[in-house]
Amino acid sequence: MTQTILKTHDLSIRFGGVTAVDHVNIEASENELIGLIGPNGAGKTTLFNLLTGVYRPTEGDVALFDGQKLAIVNQQSPAKRARLGIARTFQNIRLFESRTVLENVMIAMNSHTRAHTWDAILRLPSFYKHEATLKNEARQLLSIFDMLGVQDTLATNLPYGQQRRLEIVRALATKPKILFLDEPAAGMNPQETADLTRLIKQVQQEFKMTIILIEHDMNLVMAVSERLYVLEYGKLLASGTPAEIQQNADVIRAYLGENDT
Amino acid sequence: MDQTHIKYTLSWAAMAAMGFVLIFMAQMVGLIGHYGVTTIVLIGINVIAALGLNLVVGISGQFSLGHAGFMAIGAYATALIMAVMPGVMGFIVGMVTGIAVSGIVALIVGIPTLRLRGDYLAIATLGFAEIIRIVIMNLKITNGPAGIFGIAPFVSWQLVYILAVITLIIVVNFVRSMPGRAIIAVRDNEIAAESLGINTTKYKVIAFVLGALFAAMAGSLRASFIQSIAPKDYAFMQSIMILIIIVIGGIGSMSGKVITAIALGILDTLLQNFGSLRMVIYSVILIVVMLIRPQVIFGSRELSLKKWLFDGGDGHDTDHTENA
Numbered sequence: 124m125t126q127t128i129l130k131t132h133d134l135s136i137r138f139g140g141v142t143a144v145d146h147v148n149i150e151a152s153e154n155e156l157i158g159l160i161g162p163n164g165a166g167k168t169t170l171f172n173l174l175t176g177v178y179r180p181t182e183g184d185v186a187l188f189d190g191q192k193l194a195i196v197n198q199q200s201p202a203k204r205a206r207l208g209i210a211r212t213f214q215n216i217r218l219f220e221s222r223t224v225l226e227n228v229m230i231a232m233n234s235h236t237r238a239h240t241w242d243a244i245l246r247l248p249s250f251y252k253h254e255a256t257l258k259n260e261a262r263q264l265l266s267i268f269d270m271l272g273v274q275d276t277l278a279t280n281l282p283y284g285q286q287r288r289l290e291i292v293r294a295l296a297t298k299p300k301i302l303f304l305d306e307p308a309a310g311m312n313p314q315e316t317a318d319l320t321r322l323i324k325q326v327q328q329e330f331k332m333t334i335i336l337i338e339h340d341m342n343l344v345m346a347v348s349e350r351l352y353v354l355e356y357g358k359l360l361a362s363g364t365p366a367e368i369q370q371n372a373d374v375i376r377a378y379l380g381e382n383d384t
Numbered sequence: 385m386d387q388t389h390i391k392y393t394l395s396w397a398a399m400a401a402m403g404f405v406l407i408f409m410a411q412m413v414g415l416i417g418h419y420g421v422t423t424i425v426l427i428g429i430n431v432i433a434a435l436g437l438n439l440v441v442g443i444s445g446q447f448s449l450g451h452a453g454f455m456a457i458g459a460y461a462t463a464l465i466m467a468v469m470p471g472v473m474g475f476i477v478g479m480v481t482g483i484a485v486s487g488i489v490a491l492i493v494g495i496p497t498l499r500l501r502g503d504y505l506a507i508a509t510l511g512f513a514e515i516i517r518i519v520i521m522n523l524k525i526t527n528g529p530a531g532i533f534g535i536a537p538f539v540s541w542q543l544v545y546i547l548a549v550i551t552l553i554i555v556v557n558f559v560r561s562m563p564g565r566a567i568i569a570v571r572d573n574e575i576a577a578e579s580l581g582i583n584t585t586k587y588k589v590i591a592f593v594l595g596a597l598f599a600a601m602a603g604s605l606r607a608s609f610i611q612s613i614a615p616k617d618y619a620f621m622q623s624i625m626i627l628i629i630i631v632i633g634g635i636g637s638m639s640g641k642v643i644t645a646i647a648l649g650i651l652d653t654l655l656q657n658f659g660s661l662r663m664v665i666y667s668v669i670l671i672v673v674m675l676i677r678p679q680v681i682f683g684s685r686e687l688s689l690k691k692w693l694f695d696g697g698d699g700h701d702t703d704h705t706e707n708a
Contacts, residue, residue: 219569230568
């Protein structure tokens with residue numbers, strides 16, 4: 124029996140009169156790959172923001188697996204949730220643009236390394252040792268994703284596909300238990316999308332983590348997801364395996380529109 | 385890698401020592417008179433204050449207009465303690481106290497205000513500096529608007545030079561370390577930094593407090609060097625003067641700050657002869673410089689000895705935090 128590591132109960136958020144996420148109940152197990160789909164404006168990113176702590180729910184709960192049991196984390200900041208093992212990428216890429224690829228990854232490792240401020244200021248041998256360890260770890264991670272060649276490039280100078288890839292590597296550097304990917308294939312060409320599909324599979328297999336993925340590219344999402352949730356107007360419309368969802372009449376209607384005839 | 389680091393460190397040390405010897409020789413030969421020494425000391429004090437403010441404005445990206453407030457705390461703590469404790473010990477205790485008080489005040493002011501952004505933070509910090517100035521103006525112990533006179537002079541150019549070099553080392557080493565990188569990450573993209581588990585407020589407060597410590601040190605040095613202090617020395621214009629050094633030196637660039645502080649210091653001295661026209665000429669020069677190069681003098685680039693001396697070295701281990 125696999126462990127449930129994320130669960131929501133009647134999760135809702137209202138902005139003024141708009142209920143962006145409306146009583147959504149979802150759950151995710153260890154090492155599961157879940158797709159989250161729905162038309163534009165369905166509340167997918169808002170749901171991500173609720174799960175990662177950018178927004179606090181108006182109603183309902185978010186629970187995360189914290190050591191032994193599921194704990195409600197409604198009031199915890201994104202930084203605290205990150206330390207519980209949540210990592211994410213963003214729809215509009217958010218890298219540390221003035222830093223190199225290597226530094227972007229090293230900064231992410233911050234969450235699980237102690238800051239040795241005095242060692243750094245006095246440049247004690249322990250500082251160099253610590254830096255070297257961090258650099259090595261970061262380089263190992265980059266080499267897994269074929270990014271060692273660009274380690275000294277400024278993040279802002281990377282091509283688009285590589286920026287997306289770096290964002291994923293950076294998220295992995297925090298050693299998360301759950302990885303949220305917000306439209307990772309947005310703006311990618313078919314070749315890049317195919318690479319990304321392999322990358323997502325690889326991450327799940329090599330790092331043994333739960334991945335929750337928002338994606339509009341149906342080929343990608345159907346190829347990688349084990350289970351899908353479909354959102355429409357903030358409500359959960361359907362859930363099931365890719366095959367079930369493809370046959371679901373409600374989902375077809377939501378995507379293709381009502382058939383009047 | 386270690387070899388390069390040692391060579392690199394030694395080269396910077398040699399450069400710092402060379403500057404020291406040059407000034408020493410120039411003074412011996414009589415090239416630098418009393419006036420010159422004053423200029424050098426004031427430049428050094430500005431360098432310390434600017435490097436501190438750079439941590440706040442340049443590195444952590446928080447716009448603070450309250451630096452003069454922290455300088456005032458350092459200056460008055462030094463003057464008041466030296467009044468009851470004459471001698472070098474009084475100066476040392478005064479400076480340390482000033483730095484400590486300034487750090488505590490920065491912590492208290494920083495925790496609520498650093499949640500504000502951009503313009504709001506600028507106004508909040510400006511307000512803070514004004515509060516400090518008005519409190520000093522109205523307290524009996526600080527002698528009101530007249531200020532304090534006859535502070536014993538213990539500040540030589542040698543002391544200021546050494547402290548400026550130490551400040552530079554601390555700031556550069558701090559920025560090129562894990563906490564420094566975390567602060568830059570918060571500046572570059574706060575939402576992303578937070579999503580990685582970085583406590584953004586904590587790192588902004590750290591930068592703000594460190595900046596305040598150096599401001600207090602600068603204020604303390606200035607009090608003992610000028611030998612008199614008054615609230616008007618720590619008005620809004622003082623914060624602006626330090627901010628000018630930062631903006632012209634290129635937001636973020638350390639070497640840019642040092643060179644700008646030196647250039648403006650010399651310019652300021654040269655303009656002494658122009659009397660009341662001085663500030664007008666000074667302003668015109670600033671405007672022209674800004675027009676010619678908006679990313680003035682350095683942009684965010686650094687003077688890099690490594691690039692000059694060890695070019696083509698081990699590519700993998702080059703320090704890429706240069707443009708911090």
